[in-house]
Amino acid sequence: MTNYDITIHTRDRQRVSFACSEAEDLLSAADRESILLPSQCRKGTCGACVATVTAGAYRLGEVSMEALPENAQARGDVLLCRTYPRADLILEAPYDYNYIRFERIPEREAEVIEVTMVATGMRRLLLRLQPDAQGGAAEFEAGQFMEIQVPGSDARRAYSLANNTNWNGDLEFFITLRPGGAFSTYLESALVGDRLNLRGPLGTFTLRENGLRPRWFVGGGTGLVPLLSMLRRMADWGEMLPARLYFGARYEDELFCQEEIREIQDKLPQLQVKICLSRPGNQWADYRGSVMDALRDDLGSLAVLPDLYVCGSTRLVQGVTELALSQGLPDSCLQFERFLSA
Structure with a gap:
């Protein structure tokens, strides 16, 4: 059986290489050579093992359209757990080299x-x-x-x-x-x-060092959780970059971590917070509308484009991504994680 050479370039311009047969998916082939690439479900449903093919032919197996939409497939995005080579392949990964493990996950x-x-x-x-x-x-x-x-x-x-x-x-x-x-x-x-x-x-949904560029965090529901971790790290490290948090829910009783957010603001006085309810009660005094509405209002009047960290449903991530790109943010300013059923 023919083996093909697979080369993956990481975001920080390093690379890993391994051999893969046409009957084997790329993720399994890398595992066989003790190269543990970021992944999760290994069933084509979570999107954690996404990469972009820049050269070579391949067959893409069955994947969830939420994890890998048609427009992403059209630009060459693949899920490594569902990609089978038909020639030597070169791919680009959306994470740095240090997220690749060469030993057993703890x-x-x-x-x-x-x-x-x-x-x-x-x-x-x-x-x-x-x-x-x-x-x-x-x-x-x-x-x-x-x-x-x-x-x-x-x-x-x-x-x-x-x-x-x-x-x-x-x-x-x-x-x-x-x-x-x-x-x-x-x-x-x-x-x-x-x-x-x-x-x-x-996981590779982590903070990036990008000079003095502002950081905006957008979360829906439990999508707030990893953003809290990022903001707490900024507070613990005394990072004074301009920052905003947009947290969205439907009803007030779905909100959580409000006290924790206030504690972070005490340590990060530059942090602006918008709590957004799409179905607010009469007494709701914060933003009345979705996080998408709030973000659309604020992105249109910027002199310096921010890095966006987005976590939530596929609908939220897709909506924010489309909005950000329409406002001139490059792909390099977008970090996101979708919550999917794996």
Whole structure:
């Protein structure tokens, strides 16, 4: 069987190469050579392993249109877990070289410290890593996620981290309860002291160093969670870049982390915040409308274009991306993560 040469160029102009047969997907071929590229579901549904083919022929297997829309496919975007080479391939990845692993992804055990209801249908889950040979610290990049194993099952669910790296080993999550969901069902009866198995950190939705360019953060629902982690890192590091947060929900009882946002503002006085409700009550005093409406109002009157960090539903990410590009923001200013059913 013919093997083809696969070369992936990272965002910081480094590269990795490996061989792949026409019967093997690119992600599996890289794994075989101990090159662990960023990925998650490996089923063509989450979009975490996206890259862009710049040279060569390939066959793209079945993928979710949410994870890889037709317009993305038309410009050469692929999901590595569903791409089979028909010639030597050259691809560009939307992340830096340091996000590629060449060793096993860490697996840790953590203890449940707190489970509390913080909004309608939402729980805050605080875990503390158990010390191992590497120590007990929680080390990750702001914006990354962990995979938590569902107790009594081999299934894992991915959840973004809300806090910042710390020596205590604390990991903070805000999780929407899904009716009948495997992990949601566990959370309904979770107890302090339970032990959970975790894998990670994972993900490439992280802060980029881009000079003095302002940072705007746009989140819908639990899309706020990784943005909180990023803002907390900026606060802890004393970063004084201009920043804005747009957080959207439908109803007021769906809002969460309002006190945490105020605490961040105390440390980041330059941070402007717009809490947007698309279905506000009569007493709502903040922005009345969607985050898209608020963003459209503000993007039109800028002298300096910001970096946009967007997290939420496919609809939100697509809408913000189209709006930003129509206002002249280049692709390089956009960082996004979609919440999809994997």
